[in-house]
Every structure is written in C-alpha cells, then in structure tokens.
Amino acid sequence: MNTLxxxxxxxxxxxxxxxxxxxxxxxxxxxxxxxxLPLAIAFAVxxxxxxxxxIITSVVAGFIISLLGGxxxxxxxxxxxxxxxxxxxxxxxxIDGLIIxxxxxxxxxxxxxxxxxxxxxxxxxxxxxVGFTSGIALVIFxxxxxxxxxLPIEKVPSEFYHKWQxxxxxxxxxNGIALLITLGTILITVYARKLTSRIPGSxxxxxxxxxxxxxxxxxxxxxxxxYGEVPGTIHWSVPGFHLADLHNYLAPxxxxxxxxGIESLLSAVVADGMIGGRHRSNTELIAQGxxxxxxxxxxxxxxxxxxxxxxxxxxxxGRTPIAGMIHAMTLLxxxxxLGKWAKLIPMSCLAGILIVVAYNMSEWRSxxxxxxxxxxxxxxxxxxxxxTVFFDLTxxxxxxxxxxxxxxxxxxxxxxxxxxxxxxxSDVIENYSDLPHGLSIYEISGPLFFASxxxxxxxxxxxxxxxxxxxxxxxxxxxxxxxxxxxxKDTLRILNHRGITVLLSGVHDDIxxxxxKYGLTTWVPEEYIFDNFSAATKQARQLLEVRKxxx
Numbered sequence: 001m002n003t004l005x006x007x008x009x010x011x012x013x014x015x016x017x018x019x020x021x022x023x024x025x026x027x028x029x030x031x032x033x034x035x036x037l038p039l040a041i042a043f044a045v046x047x048x049x050x051x052x053x054x055i056i057t058s059v060v061a062g063f064i065i066s067l068l069g070g071x072x073x074x075x076x077x078x079x080x081x082x083x084x085x086x087x088x089x090x091x092x093x094x095i096d097g098l099i100i101x102x103x104x105x106x107x108x109x110x111x112x113x114x115x116x117x118x119x120x121x122x123x124x125x126x127x128x129x130v131g132f133t134s135g136i137a138l139v140i141f142x143x144x145x146x147x148x149x150x151l152p153i154e155k156v157p158s159e160f161y162h163k164w165q166x167x168x169x170x171x172x173x174x175n176g177i178a179l180l181i182t183l184g185t186i187l188i189t190v191y192a193r194k195l196t197s198r199i200p201g202s203x204x205x206x207x208x209x210x211x212x213x214x215x216x217x218x219x220x221x222x223x224x225x226x227y228g229e230v231p232g233t234i235h236w237s238v239p240g241f242h243l244a245d246l247h248n249y250l251a252p253x254x255x256x257x258x259x260x261g262i263e264s265l266l267s268a269v270v271a272d273g274m275i276g277g278r279h280r281s282n283t284e285l286i287a288q289g290x291x292x293x294x295x296x297x298x299x300x301x302x303x304x305x306x307x308x309x310x311x312x313x314x315x316x317x318g319r320t321p322i323a324g325m326i327h328a329m330t331l332l333x334x335x336x337x338l339g340k341w342a343k344l345i346p347m348s349c350l351a352g353i354l355i356v357v358a359y360n361m362s363e364w365r366s367x368x369x370x371x372x373x374x375x376x377x378x379x380x381x382x383x384x385x386x387x388t389v390f391f392d393l394t395x396x397x398x399x400x401x402x403x404x405x406x407x408x409x410x411x412x413x414x415x416x417x418x419x420x421x422x423x424x425x426s427d428v429i430e431n432y433s434d435l436p437h438g439l440s441i442y443e444i445s446g447p448l449f450f451a452s453x454x455x456x457x458x459x460x461x462x463x464x465x466x467x468x469x470x471x472x473x474x475x476x477x478x479x480x481x482x483x484x485x486x487x488x489k490d491t492l493r494i495l496n497h498r499g500i501t502v503l504l505s506g507v508h509d510d511i512x513x514x515x516x517k518y519g520l521t522t523w524v525p526e527e528y529i530f531d532n533f534s535a536a537t538k539q540a541r542q543l544l545e546v547r548k549x550x551x
Contacts, residue, residue, distance in 0.1 A: 009321040028318030029326025038202040042350040043078040047086035061291040061303030066324025068287035070280030071268040075309040099239040099296040104253035109289030118281025125450040126483035127381040128400040135388025137361035148182040148351035150175025178348040185352025202353045224343035232339035255394040264305035274314045376407045377482045440467035448484035457487040464495045475506030485518040492523035505536035
C-alpha cells in the first residue's frame with residue numbers, strides 16, 4: 001500500500017525542504033491564487049452555478065490535491081473541460097444531482113487509483129483527447145457569445161445549432177459597451193504577459209473593468225444581475241437523493257471521472273517535463289478522488305489538475321505541494337475578505353477571459369496536424385469533435401474509445417501483413433561493448449502507437465538523461481500514429497533542453513515523412529536521421545570527439 005498511495009508532500013518533508021524553497025513556494029502559491037481567482041469564478045458561472053462555488057472548489061479541492069497528490073507541483077481546481085458536463089448535469093438533475101455525480105466520480109477515481117489504472121489512463125489516444133478538448137473549447141466559446149456581446153437573451157438553448165440560430169437572430173441588439181469590455185479583456189489577458197509575468201492579464205482586466213463599470217454605472221450585466229450577493233463564507237451541506245435514482249448519475253459520474261483522471265495525469269506529465277520530476281499516477285488519482293468526494297459537501301463542483309495554473313506555479317518557482325496549499329489559502333482569504341465585491345464583476349469581462357481559455361484549449365495546431373495525418377487518426381479526431389459539439393461529451397468519449405479500439409485492431413492486422421524492407425539497418429553492429437563512453441542505445445521494438453507510446457517515451461527519457469549522445473534505433477517501427485508522434489516530440493524536446501544529442505537510425509521512408517510532417521526535425525535535424533546503425537554510430541563518435549576536444 002505504501003507504493004500505491006504515497007503523497008509527494010510526505011516524501012519531500014522527510015527529505016527536507018530548504019528555507020529558500022519554502023519562500024519560493026509561498027510566493028508562487030500567492031501568484032497562482034491570484035491567477036486562479038478570475039478563472040474559478042468564470043468556470044463556475046459558465047457551468048451554470050453561482051460564482052462562489054468555483055472559488056470553494058479551488059480552496060477545498062486545491063488544498064486536498066496538493067496535500068495528498070502524487071505530483072510535486074500540481075495545482076487543482078475547476079477547469080474549462082468540466083464546463084460542458086457540469087452545465088448539462090445542472091440542467092437535467094439540478095445542483096443536488098451535480099453533487100451526487102461529483103461524489104460518485106470521486107469514488108470512481110479512488111477505485112481507479114486502487115486498481116493501479118493510473119498508467120492505463122495515460123494511454124488514451126492523442127487524437128481522442130484533442131478531439132474532445134477542441135470540441136469543449138468550441139462549446140465554451142459558444143456559451144460566451146451572449147455575455148460577450150451583451151445580447152438581451154433570457155435563456156440560451158443548450159443545443160449548439162439552436163444556440164447560434166438565436167444569436168444570429170439577435171445580433172442587431174448588441175450592447176456596444178459589453179463588446180468593448182470583452183475585447184479589452186481579451187487584449188489585456190493575451191498581451192499583459194509582455195509587461196509582467198507576475199500578475200496575470202485576466203486579473204488585471206478584472207481590476208480595470210469592475211470599478212469602471214461600478215463608478216460610471218455602465219449599462220452592462222454583472223454577476224449581481226444574475227446571482228445577487230456572492231457569499232463570503234463556506235458551509236457544510238448534505239444533498240438529498242433517493243437510492244432508486246442513483247443509476248441516473250452513473251454515466252455523468254463516469255464522464256467526470258474519466259475526464260478528470262485524464263486531465264490531471266496529462267497535467268502531471270507536462271509538469272514532470274518542466275521540472276524534470278516524476279509523478280505518482282495512482283497516488284494522484286486517489287488524491288483527485290478524495291478531493292471530489294469532500295468538495296461537494298462544501299458546495300463545490302468537480303475538480304482536477306489544471307495545466308495552465310500548474311505551469312504558472314512552476315514558472316514562478318513552486319517546486320513542492322506547499323505552493324498548491326498556499327494557492328488554496330490565498331483564495332480562501334480573498335473570498336472571506338473581498339468576496340462581497342465579486343458581485344460587481346461584469347459578465348462581459350468573464351466572457352472575455354473564457355474566450356481566451358477556449359482558444360488555448362482548442363489545440364488548433366494539433367487539430368490541423370492530425371487532420372493532415374493518417375485517415376485513422378482523423379476519423380477518431382473528427383468523430384469525437386463533432387459528437388462533443390453537437391450531441392454529448394459522454395457519448396463522444398464512448399464513441400472515441402470504441403473507434404480507437406477498432407482501429408487498433410485494424411492496425412495490428414495490417415502489421416501482421418506488412419513486411420519490413422530488407423536492407424534498412426541491415427549492416428548493424430550488434431555488439432555494443434565497443435561503443436564509446438557517453439553514448440547510449442535504445443531500440444524501439446515495434447510500432448510506436450497509442451498503446452506503447454508512453455512506455456517507450458518514458459524509457460527513452462530515462463536512458464537519455466544519463467548520456468551525452470543517444471541513438472534511437474527504429475528499424476522495427478512499422479508505423480507511428482499521432483499519439484506516438486506527440487509523446488516522442490515531448491521526449492525529444494526535454495532531452496534537447498538538457499543538452500543531449502539524439503540520433504535516429506533505421507528510419508523507413510514513410511516514418512521519416514511522418515517525422516518531418518509533425519515537426520520532429522526541429523529536435524532531431526535531418527542530418528541526424530540515418531538509414532542504418534553504422535552511419536549513426538560513426539556520427540555519434542564524431543560528436544563525442546568534438547565534445548571531448550572542446551573540454
């Protein structure tokens with residue numbers, strides 16, 4: 001059980017945390033708390049719940065995730081990915097239904113962790129993840145048009161098509177002031193980082209437009225218009241439900257759990273790349289589950305690891321879970337002492353913040369790259385995307401996983417029929433004993449696709465960090481999919497930043513074309529990609545000689 005659930009905070013405290021690092025963590029936590037404030041409010045409002053629920057989620061879930069989690073720097077809280085599913089649950093089952101769904105999702109996440117499924121969740125195909133992430137981004141953008149333009153619409157339809165149909169019919173009644181605030185918020189959020197990296201642009205936009213609307217009594221909707229007073233306290237409450245209705249919440253709970261598990265582990269993987277660490281995936285899932293079990297009793301909504309806030313934490317010097325706990329405490333103090341002023345925030349300002357969030361979530365570059373890639377990956381991507389936008393996120397994940405499984409079986413059939421061309425990498429040196437010091441070899445022994453990509457990437461990174469030059473042999477790589485390309489690109493980027501030179505050998509022409517198309521030649525130049533192992537080792541020896549001479 002010790003290896004199954006072992007919080008990073010416990011390990012770091014036993015190892016000792018320096019006073020300097022503690023100071024850095026406190027400062028990083030305060031900055032992340034400020035970054036999280038407008039996002040927490042915006043995510044809650046966009047989800048169809050009152051704004052304080054977003055702050056409560058960041059406070060309670062954020063503290064628990066950092067306290068018990070398996071990542072050194074993960075920041076937990078509400079995220080944009082949950083907006084669509086939370087809104088749908090509230091519409092169909094009300095707040096009590098959301099609380100029960102979140103509780104069940106927490107239980108499912110704990111079970112995932114106890115069953116050691118943390119590594120398994122990381123194997124979801126990249127096109128599937130990009131598909132529903134891009135779909136969610138488009139849905140979020142669509143939900144913000146009413147507030148962004150100040151349209152006089154009492155209730156926006158939930159269906160994508162009907163939503164835009166109503167928007168087009170009311171475009172003649174745009175509120176110019178609301179539009180200007182939205183555009184101003186977008187510009188400040190995007191470009192403020194060029195002036196200061198410490199204070200987030202979204203927070204600066206709130207500080208500018210909230211008093212502007214209040215003092216000049218501008219005719220735009222505010223949080224108070226829809227929600228009245230924003231409570232500055234946290235209360236414990238127990239939802240009412242009947243056991244006979246429990247089956248209604250299983251599907252949304254499973255969606256929350258899968259989405260939360262995938263997003264939190266992706267965030268942890270990104271954080272590992274930034275700090276050179278390694279998270280404990282099963283511990284992270286259990287912590288996420290506990291957070292989602294506890295938070296609803298305080299009035300919170302689903303929570304997971306937040307990639308943007310985690311990156312902000314790392315960039316500001318946070319290196320232990322203490323930063324995440326300070327972030328939660330900062331938000332609690334803001335809520336207790338400044339929460340009453342939150343009601344004055346213009347809805348158009350929140351809309352501007354969420355439009356930027358939607359753009360960042362869209363991953364349009366990855367979307368375009370996948371569409372231009374193989375037919376199979378495009379099919380998974382587009383199916384997931386369109387089902388997310390026009391139907392339902394739960395259905396999108398189910399169909400996406402099913403399609404991925406079918407295409408996986410198809411590819412395995414193709415491999416059995418495909419012969420690797422003789423002559424490529426045939427003049428190899430099988431005896432590695434005469435290789436120079438500082439050179440390591442790793443061979444990928446099969447196709448590089450979503451089921452194996454994570455395992456290969458972790459092994460390559462582990463070996464590569466202990467050498468100066470690494471040769472990756474790819475003579476047996478018969479195909480590489482978008483997940484394989486995505487993971488390999490991340491690994492090569494990490495090794496490149498550490499000053500390690502990577503050479504590729506035995507690369508087939510079709511694989512070389514895929515590497516070029518996806519931009520991996522940025523990290524492994526064309527001249528370091530070889531048809532055979534002999535040429536690669538010769539180049540590696542020359543590179544090591546040059547390095548030795550330079551020393």
